[in-house]
Amino acid sequence: MGELSGFPVLNEFFRDGLKVGLSTVIWCNPLVDCSVLAYQICYRWLKNGGLVAYFVNNKRVDIVIEDFGRYGWDVQSYHENKNLILIDSYSSAMGIKSSEPYFVSDQSNLEEISSLILRVVKEIKKPNKLLVIDSLSTLVDYFGLKILDELALWNRMSLVYSFSPIYLFTDWDYDLTLKQRLSEICDNIIDVKALERSIITTEIYTARKIAGREVKRPPIPFKLVKPGGLKVYIPKILVTGPYNAGKTTVVHGLSVRAVSVERESTTIALDFGHLEYKGFSADLFGTIGQQRFDPVLEMLGGESVGVILVVDSTKPESFPRALEMLRKARVYGLPLVVFANKQDLAEALPIEEIRRRMRLPENIPIVGTIATKKKGIFEGLEILLKQIFGVWGENRFWIRIISLHSVWA
Numbered sequence: 441m442g443e444l445s446g447f448p449v450l451n452e453f454f455r456d457g458l459k460v461g462l463s464t465v466i467w468c469n470p471l472v473d474c475s476v477l478a479y480q481i482c483y484r485w486l487k488n489g490g491l492v493a494y495f496v497n498n499k500r501v502d503i504v505i506e507d508f509g510r511y512g513w514d515v516q517s518y519h520e521n522k523n524l525i526l527i528d529s530y531s532s533a534m535g536i537k538s539s540e541p542y543f544v545s546d547q548s549n550l551e552e553i554s555s556l557i558l559r560v561v562k563e564i565k566k567p568n569k570l571l572v573i574d575s576l577s578t579l580v581d582y583f584g585l586k587i588l589d590e591l592a593l594w595n596r597m598s599l600v601y602s603f604s605p606i607y608l609f610t611d612w613d614y615d616l617t618l619k620q621r622l623s624e625i626c627d628n629i630i631d632v633k634a635l636e637r638s639i640i641t642t643e644i645y646t647a648r649k650i651a652g653r654e655v656k657r658p659p660i661p662f663k664l665v666k667p668g669g670l671k672v673y674i675p676k677i678l679v680t681g682p683y684n685a686g687k688t689t690v691v692h693g694l695s696v697r698a699v700s701v702e703r704e705s706t707t708i709a710l711d712f713g714h715l716e717y718k719g720f721s722a723d724l725f726g727t728i729g730q731q732r733f734d735p736v737l738e739m740l741g742g743e744s745v746g747v748i749l750v751v752d753s754t755k756p757e758s759f760p761r762a763l764e765m766l767r768k769a770r771v772y773g774l775p776l777v778v779f780a781n782k783q784d785l786a787e788a789l790p791i792e793e794i795r796r797r798m799r800l801p802e803n804i805p806i807v808g809t810i811a812t813k814k815k816g817i818f819e820g821l822e823i824l825l826k827q828i829f830g831v832w833g834e835n836r837f838w839i840r841i842i843s844l845h846s847v848w849a
């Protein structure tokens with residue numbers, strides 16, 4: 441099955457690290473609700489035909505199903521046909537009778553909990569099985585360090601019976617020894633944190649341990665969207681280019697929501713759009729084409745992580761101006777894609793001719809677009825996203841993100 445998460449980018453970190461039988465801790469700081477991340481993993485897993493055994497000790501099982509639903513993931517039918525098995529360790533603690541076949545009658549009895557989990561692991565004979573423990577922190581609260589011996593046992597048995605265990609761990613102020621041992625016991629660790637930057641908080645995830653090896657991977661900023669769940673969040677993509685090139689049309693074409701401040705069909709303040717695409721979510725800022733607004737360009741360019749430069753393919757005389765705008769916005773050197781727009785018009789220059797006239801090096805992609813028909817714009821966006829997330833070698837994007845969030849260690 442290979443793909444564990446359905447989180448953008450994360451799978452590329454892991455490659456072979458997510459083999460069946462390996463254990464994973466989703467290690468969250470208290471500002472992040474990590475259940476949602478588990479729901480997203482589970483839903484993807486179920487949709488791919490796998491089985492999920494979900495141990496829950498901190499909320500009612502019907503709330504779990506309801507919570508899935510809030511993010512747009514209907515798991516009712518999976519529950520009914522027993523591909524989603526809820527191991528209920530909560531109802532009894534609340535004095536409610538559990539409606540699930542697998543339940544714990546005494547939440548403070550570690551032996552009972554552990555043997556129930558082991559029973560599930562041994563009893564269920566289907567292929568592709570995920571075991572989710574929501575939450576490990578609650579178990580730690582009850583049992584302290586002792587829980588880690590059980591966890592090591594669950595990991596061993598999971599390997600034998602082809603389960604992949606995932607532990608949700610909220611990092612309250614736990615003892616260092618406990619955290620150290622937990623890090624040692626599990627094969628994969630995904631850190632999920634909230635980073636504060638003045639008053640803005642950004643949530644990020646990354647991998648800290650892969651297939652038993654400590655690693656350092658860059659943070660991936662994300663947002664939780666209802667419905668939809670986790671999306672990689674790019675705070676700012678700049679859409680710039682000369683007057684009348686098609687910037688506003690591009691911003692609106694790519695966005696699920698967009699506003700523009702225009703007068704007589706030219707932008708006089710800015711274009712702002714929000715896009716949702718293949719697990720990515722980004723805010724787009726369009727600039728004003730007219731030269732008299734250039735002082736605003738630098739301000740708009742600040743903190744961008746990628747740039748779309750829109751040019752009118754029929755107006756080579758505007759190309760120098762296009763390059764000047766990149767310079768004025770101070771976004772030179774960031775991931776960049778050029779949209780050679782208005783390719784539907786007879787006088788449109790071909791891509792290679794535009795490259796030659798703009799003197800753009802081969803490593804800057806140019807994509808032919810017809811923004812009014814939404815042609816080519818998503819292909820271009822995809823190339824930009826690949827550039828943004830493909831630059832770990834040079835680490836440009838991450839340096840930028842990290843400099844935005846200097847507390848990242």
Ligand SMILES: Nc1nc2c(ncn2[C@@H]2O[C@H](COP(=O)(O)OP(=O)(O)OP(=O)(O)O)[C@@H](O)[C@H]2O)c(=O)[nH]1
Binds near residue numbers: 689809810812
């Ligand atoms: N034929 C054709 N027309 C286009 C295309 N894209 C945009 N246009 C038209 O070009 C004109 C300018 O488009 P805008 O999106 O407003 O351009 P802009 O770059 O935002 O312009 P300013 O904000 O004034 O700098 C509009 O009439 C659009 O309908 C395209 O691909 N083909």
Ligand SMILES: [Mg+2]
Binds near residue numbers: 687689706711728729
């Ligand atoms: Mg405009």
